[in-house]
Amino acid sequence: MDGKIVVTYKIVYKNDFNLELTLNKLLANEKVARAIKNEFAKGVRNLDLFTKDTNSKVFIETKKELYELEVNKDDFADLLTLAEEDAATRKLIKKDHSHIELVNIETID
Numbered sequence: 001m002d003g004k005i006v007v008t009y010k011i012v013y014k015n016d017f018n019l020e021l022t023l024n025k026l027l028a029n030e031k032v033a034r035a036i037k038n039e040f041a042k043g044v045r046n047l048d049l050f051t052k053d054t055n056s057k058v059f060i061e062t063k064k065e066l067y068e069l070e071v072n073k074d075d076f077a078d079l080l081t082l083a084e085e086d087a088a089t090r091k092l093i094k095k096d097h098s099h100i101e102l103v104n105i106e107t108i109d
Helices: 023-028 030-040 073-089
Strands: 004-013 018-022 057-061 067-072 097-108
Touching: 004 073, 018 023, 023 030, 023 057, 067 073, 073 097
Parallel strands: none
Antiparallel strands: 004 067, 004 097, 018 057
16 A cells, blocks of 8 residues: 555553543532632622533543654554654653553545
């Protein structure tokens, strides 16, 4: 196969933070609700915070830098290994890393 693949990856560490909350659960927290009311409706009484979409999610996670790697389409089966080798070559991996996560795979003609 002719062509290239651009792989975007990030390095995940053991102490990275990752939390997924529903918007309802977030708004039910008294401190969060008070902060929102103070910021957007200061001085107004008898307010209720709610959402119409109960499936809305909020993600709180460690901000990561994304790295790109360009490989041949023939190397598709080895993308994770090639990303790990690229990170090692560029000396991006520190001793407390957990793994490398592929974020995006894009083909280029």
